[in-house]
Amino acid sequence: MVEVRIRVNGVEEVLDVEPRVSLLDTLREHLGMTGTKKGCDQGACGACTVLADGERINSCLALAVQYDGRSITTIEGIDHPLQEAFVRHDGLQCGYCTPGQICSAIAMLDEHARGAPSAVTEPAATAAPELTGEEIRERMSGNLCRCGAYNGIAEAIAEVAA
Ligand code: FES
Numbered sequence: 001m002v003e004v005r006i007r008v009n010g011v012e013e014v015l016d017v018e019p020r021v022s023l024l025d026t027l028r029e030h031l032g033m034t035g036t037k038k039g040c041d042q043g044a045c046g047a048c049t050v051l052a053d054g055e056r057i058n059s060c061l062a063l064a065v066q067y068d069g070r071s072i073t074t075i076e077g078i079d080h081p082l083q084e085a086f087v088r089h090d091g092l093q094c095g096y097c098t099p100g101q102i103c104s105a106i107a108m109l110d111e112h113a114r115g116a117p118s119a120v121t122e123p124a125a126t127a128a129p130e131l132t133g134e135e136i137r138e139r140m141s142g143n144l145c146r147c148g149a150y151n152g153i154a155e156a157i158a159e160v161a162a
Contacts, residue, residue: 002065004067009072015031017030022059022061023050024048036074047143049103050073050103054073056108075098082106085156088159089153091156101143101145108139140153
């Protein structure tokens, strides 16, 4: 067992974890924060996305010990206009992917505001240009939705980004 200190949604947590345990399992099983979902557990679906110091990560691929001293935000710690926008635009059906979608979208909007390039745009020279639907889809392509609510998800993000 290794002692790690991780700030989760603003609360310092001191945990004894095995070095092989993922951040996802630590959140869900050690801390009871089941808002972060386990889909593929292989880094392919994005259901487990959380924010690590504001950057989106797949928590299934992260070991808890790697995040000693870091700050993690999960869906339980988020109160963001995107959440109501997802409801308004039917950006969910079963809702299983939604926590990951929301975390990813928050980070994506921040990346865009900072001028980080996507596969379909060049880095912004000055102010970030308006996000296009194509760019939103490309930047959100790491988050799968098995119900196919992609149109609503993109519309919700576009509304908040505008
Ligand atoms: Fe982590 Fe699918 S559960 S990417």
